[in-house]
Structures are given as structure tokens and as C-alpha cells.
Amino acid sequence: xxxxxxxEVHKALGAKMIPFAGFEMPVMYxxxxxxxxxxxxRAGLFDVSHMGEIFVSGPDSVDFxxxxxxxxxxxxxxxxxxxxxxxxxxxxxxxxxxxxRMEENHYMLxxxxxxxxxxxxxxxxxxxxxxxKLENLSAEYFQLALQGPRAQEILQPLVNIxxxxxxxxxxxxxxxxxxxxxLSRTGYTGEDGFEIYGPSHQARKFWDAIMELGREHGxxxxxxxxxxxxxxxxxxxxxxxxMDETTTLLEADxxxxxxxxxxxxxxxxxxxxxxxxxxxxxxxxxxxxxGIPRHxxxxxxxxxxxxxxxxxxxxxxxxxxxxxxYLPMEKTAEGEEFEIEIRxxxxxxxxxxxxxxxxxx
Amino acid sequence: MIPDxxxxxxxxxxxxxxxxxxxxxxxxxxxxxxxxxxYVELPEVGKRVKKGDVLCSIDSVKSxxxxxxxxxxxxxxxxxxxxxxxxxxxxxxxxxxxxxVIKIEDPGEISSLLPASKYKEIVEE
Numbered sequence: 381x382x383x384x385x386x387x388e389v390h391k392a393l394g395a396k397m398i399p400f401a402g403f404e405m406p407v408m409y410x411x412x413x414x415x416x417x418x419x420x421x422r423a424g425l426f427d428v429s430h431m432g433e434i435f436v437s438g439p440d441s442v443d444f445x446x447x448x449x450x451x452x453x454x455x456x457x458x459x460x461x462x463x464x465x466x467x468x469x470x471x472x473x474x475x476x477x478x479x480x481r482m483e484e485n486h487y488m489l490x491x492x493x494x495x496x497x498x499x500x501x502x503x504x505x506x507x508x509x510x511x512x513k514l515e516n517l518s519a520e521y522f523q524l525a526l527q528g529p530r531a532q533e534i535l536q537p538l539v540n541i542x543x544x545x546x547x548x549x550x551x552x553x554x555x556x557x558x559x560x561x562x563l564s565r566t567g568y569t570g571e572d573g574f575e576i577y578g579p580s581h582q583a584r585k586f587w588d589a590i591m592e593l594g595r596e597h598g599x600x601x602x603x604x605x606x607x608x609x610x611x612x613x614x615x616x617x618x619x620x621x622x623m624d625e626t627t628t629l630l631e632a633d634x635x636x637x638x639x640x641x642x643x644x645x646x647x648x649x650x651x652x653x654x655x656x657x658x659x660x661x662x663x664x665x666x667x668x669x670x671g672i673p674r675h676x677x678x679x680x681x682x683x684x685x686x687x688x689x690x691x692x693x694x695x696x697x698x699x700x701x702x703x704x705x706y707l708p709m710e711k712t713a714e715g716e717e718f719e720i721e722i723r724x725x726x727x728x729x730x731x732x733x734x735x736x737x738x739x740x741x
Numbered sequence: 742m743i744p745d746x747x748x749x750x751x752x753x754x755x756x757x758x759x760x761x762x763x764x765x766x767x768x769x770x771x772x773x774x775x776x777x778x779x780y781v782e783l784p785e786v787g788k789r790v791k792k793g794d795v796l797c798s799i800d801s802v803k804s805x806x807x808x809x810x811x812x813x814x815x816x817x818x819x820x821x822x823x824x825x826x827x828x829x830x831x832x833x834x835x836x837x838x839x840x841x842v843i844k845i846e847d848p849g850e851i852s853s854l855l856p857a858s859k860y861k862e863i864v865e866e
Contacts, residue, residue, distance in 0.1 A: 412776065
């Protein structure tokens with residue numbers, strides 16, 4: 381089992397540890413609900429060093445990334461980050477990721493921990509005709525996510541530049557605590573916040589400094605449990621639950637990261653699917669009856685079994701039982717009802733728009 | 742926290758026996774393991790259960806657990822307050838967080854329950 385550089389810190393904080401994507405990760409420190417609410421109302425600090433960092437450089441970087449991803453890369457300016465995906469030839473999803481344009485021909489790809497090796501292999505296989513260099517530096521980097529409305533205030537004393545100058549989905553190389561790090565205004569919680577990528581062996585120094593600064597703001601360390609409830613409430617897909625290599629980008633409600641104007645691997649299949657029309661699609665739902673829906677629970681449409689719940693659970697901020705589910709296209713309109721089997725009994729649920737929660741600007 | 746006056750089971754239920762009434766809940770250890778309880782599916786009053794049957798289920802944010810009947814009998818009361826405040830189990834597992842009252846059918850079964858000292862050994866392992 382792999383450990384992040386902050387493993388000992390989590391143990392000392394009394395975190396409950398679980399195996400996740402080959403890493404031993406903190407699922408919670410005090411309570412998932414408290415950590416969730418801290419992020420919505422104040423701030424939370426997450427160790428997400430398990431995430432992968434793959435670097436792409438060389439003269440064909442742009443052409444290569446344009447080919448292997450579905451969203452636009454070429455027109456990104458240096459200093460921008462963008463949500464993107466690697467499609468298969470069938471238009472299904474190898475992984476979702478963030479692309480950072482570090483320099484004209486230098487990109488950082490931040491990928492899911494469970495998919496690091498698969499993604500790297502995938503990129504190597506598809507890079508044969510391109511003059512690019514691929515480096516998997518996942519183990520060299522820590523990643524911290526400081527999320528919540530107080531994030532900027534907490535972090536500002538550590539940075540020489542005015543943080544309000546880093547807009548949403550932009551980043552800067554900055555010096556923090558004597559180290560050059562990537563600082564981006566990004567996150568997976570639906571709140572304002574920052575993510576920091578720096579050298580693994582320095583992770584402790586960053587964690588301690590932010591924990592210290594966050595104390596007076598009511599910031600809490602937050603685990604993977606809250607990360608999952610926060611992203612679900614904010615209407616974000618989770619790879620492996622909400623999409624994978626059996627679901628296309630269109631079915632997974634990710635057409636917004638499909639750039640039809642460019643050529644890319646899997647485009648042909650997606651164009652065809654769009655022309656023929658989708659048969660199913662991922663939508664959000666909330667429970668009408670009591671009961672908590674969870675990943676893998678059976679779904680019934682018009683009394684007939686139809687797949688399983690993709691993501692589900694209790695959403696602490698909106699205090700509702702919610703989830704994501706694939707439904708036949710004709711049943712995806714808001715207000716459509718279907719049923720979920722919870723412990724042998726059918727419970728009614730209803731399609732609602734995503735996100736379930738949207739922060740006030 | 743394991744009160745001396747209660748009986749326990751290996752599956753972490755506690756039982757308070759008063760005459761023919763047995764009040765049942767889950768132990769402090771169990772509520773800590775579950776954390777953040779957000780939903781309790783209570784049985785109906787009048788239902789008969791056998792020792793070892795599923796009595797009710799408890800959902801926390803991350804997981805779902807079943808509670809087993811520590812004794813056989815008829816369910817004569819359920820803690821309706823848990824419908825709106827399932828977190829009472831986290832706050833006060835041996836008090837306001839009780840689950841049901843069973844009318845004991847076979848007092849002989851009481852001897853199969855664990856005294857506090859035995860349960861303490863199990864939890865400390």
C-alpha cells in the first residue's frame with residue numbers, strides 16, 4: 381500500500397485511514413459532516429497527494445494533446461488550467477483530468493490516482509507518431525487542496541503576490557516557504573479555493589503552515605469522505621462511479637468538454653452517437669421516499685430493472701439524499717420518477733437538475 | 742464508555758432489561774465506528790422479532806449497518822425522535838439514542854447476553 385508524504389501527519393491527527401486507489405488515505409478526521417460544513421462555510425485542507433501528475437513537453441505537445449483529449453488545448457493561454465478527458469476510440473472515458481499549460485510546449489496533466497499507470501500507458505501508446513516527452517512525476521509531487529470561502533484569506537500571508545489576481549481556473553508559479561510551487565485556483569468541492577503542487581519531501585512544511593494559519597478561521601483538515609460528499613453535492617462526476625470506459629462522454633453529461641471543432645481520438649464515434657441520438661444519460665436525482673441511495677444499488681424504471689445508482693449518498697449542506705444515475709433518455713426530464721432498491725424494498729426517487737448546490741458568488 | 746448496568750452483544754447492541762421490557766440501542770463503540778448517522782429505518786410497533794433477526798438499519802454518511810435483535814419478542818415501542826434527529830444516536834447512544842423496546846418473550850435468552858466486563862474485552866481487542 382502506498383502512502384502520501386503526509387501519512388504520519390494524518391495518523392497523528394487521529395484520522396480514520398482507508399485504502400483508496402492503492403494509497404492509504406484519510407477518509408475523515410473528526411466527522412464527514414463537520415468537515416463538509418467547514419468547507420462550505422469556512423475552509424478545509426485536503427491532502428490529495430495521491431493524484432497523478434504527468435508532464436508533456438516537446439515540439440508536438442499541442443498536437444498530441446489536441447488528439448488525445450476531447451476539450452480544447454491549443455487555445456489555452458499559459459497560466460490556465462482546464463477540465464478535460466481522455467476518450468477511447470469509442471468515445472468512452474479513459475480518465476478525466478485537469479490540463480495545466482505551464483509553457484508554450486509544456487503541460488501538466490493531473491489525473492485520478494487509480495488511473496495513473498493506465499493513463500501513462502495510454503499516452504505512451506498514442507504518442508508514437510508525435511515528438512513529445514512524457515514524464516510520470518506523480519511520486520515527486522504533493523498536492524494540497526485548500527477549499528472554502530476563507531481559502532484566500534488563509535493562504536495570503538504565505539504568498540508575495542495578491543491572490544485575488546489568480547482568477548478561477550488560472551494558476552501561477554509562486555514561491556511559498558522558499559519553494560517554487562504551482563498554485564491554482566481550482567478544486568473539486570464547488571467552493572472557491574486553491575490547489576498547491578510542490579515537491580513531495582516538503583509537503584509537511586506546507587501542511588503545517590496552512591493548518592496554523594487556518595486555525596483562527598475555523599479551517600478543518602478534511603478527508604476523502606467529505607471530498608466525495610462535496611463533489612457530489614456540487615454536481616461533479618467521479619471517475620469509476622459516474623463514468624468509465626463503458627460510458628461515452630455524451631452519456632456522462634460531459635458534452636461541455638467535447639470540442640466538436642477539433643479532431644481527436646474518439647470524435648467519430650461521438651459524432652455518430654450525437655447524430656443517432658443518445659439512448660441513456662447521467663442525471664441527478666433526489667429521493668422522494670426516505671432512505672439513502674448508494675453506489676451500486678439497483679435502479680428500476682417503470683418497474684423493470686435498469687442498471688444501478690452511479691453515485692449516491694446524504695448531502696450534508698442541502699440535507700437531502702441525492703445521487704447520479706443513468707436513465708433511458710425519455711426518462712431524464714426533471715420530475716421523472718423511478719425507483720431504487722434499498723435493502724430489498726423499492727424507494728421512489730425523482731430527477732432533479734445538477735448541481736444540487738451552487739455557491740453564492 | 743460502557744455502562745455497567747447494561748447487557749451487550751458481540752454485534753455491538755446494548756440492552757436495558759426492566760421487568761419484561763428490554764430497551765435496545767447501539768453501543769458508543771458502534772456509533773463511533775459508524776460516525777455521522779443520518780438515517781434510521783425503524784421497524785413497526787407490533788412486529789415480532791426473533792433473537793438474531795435484523796431489527797433495523799442505520800445509515801451514516803459513508804456506510805450502512807444493520808442492527809440485530811438481541812432478544813426475541815414483540816416490538817412495543819420505537820424511538821420516533823430518530824426520524825427527525827438520527828444524530829441522537831451519536832450524541833447519546835445509551836440515552837436519547839435508544840432504538841426500540843422489545844417485550845421479552847423468553848427471559849431465558851437474557852443469559853446469552855454479554856455483561857459489561859465481557860463486552861469491554863471485545864471492544865478493547
